[in-house]
Amino acid sequence: MRVAIYIRVSTDMQAEEGFSIEGQRSRLISFAESQDWTVYDFYVDDGYSAKDLKRPSMQRMLEDMENKKFDVVLVYKLDRLTRSVGDLHSLLKIFDLYSVKFKSATEIFETTTAMGRFFITLVGAMAEWERGTISERVRFGVEQMVAEGRRPGGVRPFGYTPDEQLIPEEAKLIREVRELYMSGLGYKSVAMRMNRAGKLRRGKDWTDATVAYTLENPYYAGIIRIGSKTPAGTYVNSKKDERVKCVYGKGSHEAIFTLEEYEELKAYMGRKSNGGFSPIATYWFSGVLRCGRCGAAMFGRMTTKRTTSKGTVRSQYYICSNRHHSKTCDLPMFRQTHIEHLVFQYINQIQADMEKLNDEAIKIFADEGRKNSEIDVAKRELSKVAERREKWKYMFVEGLIGKQEIRKKMAEEDEREKELRQRIVQEQKAFSGIPRIEELVGLAEGWSYFDDQEKKELIYTIFGEIIVNTDLKNVKGVKNKFFDAYIQDISFN
Structure with missing residues (x-):
């Protein structure tokens, strides 16, 4: 009779006498010889849990069973095969389907009678209970570590050393990622901007996934979390989704964000993901617009709803991030239409004298x-x-x-x-930063025909930074009028 010998060890049992790979192998070979069985193959899963059947050698054994390559499956103990009653029943049905017998070298099972099946199910239930008990003990230990402010292993987060010391250069990049995202850019746009500036993540490009993970990770706010990630848009203490089983604790490491900044970020992410936030494409100048007083990024927001003769409307405006977060800047807020007006004033100034423009272009090319x-x-x-x-x-x-x-x-x-x-x-x-005149002319001529997304992409492609300023401090809104302001500087990509 051809026998398939299945061996499994979990990481914490490899050193135990009788459960090591070689210990099981030698005993099972001896048992097969005593029964006068021929060993077809060894199926060894090294370091895999028995919580499910997603094990490489287990899957290979089931495939060979379908091809009728052996007649009996031999294990050292039942819990080496599985610790799940549901999986045990599934395996016994598969064994019956392909007329394959099952044998444990240290236990006596009879699967051809109702009593025998009841007994093996009872043993399987005991194995599942034992696995659950071990899991609970491990979970309790990890939760206790988190409660004490200790991080229970895992890959060190970007921004910190293995012993959880803050790396200032990396922390600066993380704050910049947050600032770009809060300015209105999406995950992918933030990643593109960081990569274009050569500000990589441990030598590798940022992706939309790493940007999202960095922004969502509470570790940067001094919080240690174990369990499933909280979905974007929910707070760390949210009970919105009962399937999310997380445990949180206050870490002893130095935080990059304050808890208030993290809560603000999560709320912002929530508004975007739940539809309560205007799409990013409507903020044409997000990611390039900067404050002329403090140099911080300006990000887009929507005004509160107001009722007009045309119905309920909301308008886009931009606010300096330092004014919004820390009240350290007093630059007034700018309506998006105002920024649009200032930018095209700048372009129109270039276009005002086409003859002069052509002369300048000829001079530039000659100089080049x-x-x-x-x-x-x-x-x-x-x-x-x-x-x-x-x-x-x-x-x-x-x-x-x-x-x-x-x-x-x-x-x-x-x-x-x-x-x-x-x-x-x-x-x-000498030629870095020379405006691409043909692109500016094309932008002005086609602007009214572009949709929001096209406008956004064109601004982002042509301009590196647009710095706006005004000499005014307190601006009183005047219907359909712009206050005195100017573009302080523009750089081009």
Whole structure:
């Protein structure tokens, strides 16, 4: 009779006598020989729990059973096969379906009678109870660690060392991710902006998933959590979804966000995910608009609902994040239509004199050709410097010049090389930030035909930053009028 020997060890039982892989293997081989059975194959699951059947060797054994490659399954003990009564019944049905017998080397089971099946089910129930008891003890220990403010293992969060010390450079990136998200950008847009700026996450690109996880993780607010993640949009103490089984504790590590900032962030995420927040596409300038007084990002919000002759309406506006969060800035809020007006004022100023614009463009391109020529000249000079260095070395080796003279010559060449490299860098930098005039003209001409998403993407593609300011502090709203303000600076991508 062909026998399939199934062996399983969980991590905490590998060292126990009788339950190790080799311990089970030797006893099961001896048992098979005593029954005059031929071992077809060994199916070993090393370090897998018996809570379910999702084990590599278990699945391979079931597949071979379907192909009728053996006649009996042999285990050391029933709990090596499964600790779930439901899985036990499923396996016994599969064994019957393919006419495969089941045998435990240390227990006596008879599965062909009702009493035998009752007995094996009873033993299986005891194994399931034991697994549940072990799980409860482990869970209790982990919960106690959390209650004491200790983190129960796992991958160290970005921003901290393995011993939970804050890494200032990484913490700065985490705060920047939050600031970008609160300015109105989505997860993917935040990731793109961080990656484009070269601000990577432990040397790897940000993704929408890592941005979402970073924002949602309560660890950055000084909270340790075990269990399922709280769905985006619910608070850490929410009972909205009873399926979420989480335990929280106050950690001893240094937090990056205050609890108030984290609660604000979660509420913001909730409004976006539950439909109580206007879609991000309606905030055309989010992610690029900055405060001219403090330099902080400005993010979009909606006004409260108001009733007009056209029905209930809400308007978009932008507010400085420092004014909103800490009251440390007094820049007035700007309506989105006001920002739109200022941006196109800027573009119209460029377009005002097309002749001058064309002259400027011709000058720019001519200047670009001149600078490229100067860069080429500098690069040729660098090649000559390298050639002269080799000549001085040759002359020194041949005894044509002494030590003092070659040192002087090499120092001169070093200085010359440094000067040439600086010139190349300066010439290359001279063209960074030149506005792409054709894009600005196209933006102005097609703006009224674009939908919200297209407007958002165009602004994000063309502009790096748009900095707005005003000399006013207290602005009183005037219907259909803009207060005096100006664009302080614009940078281009």
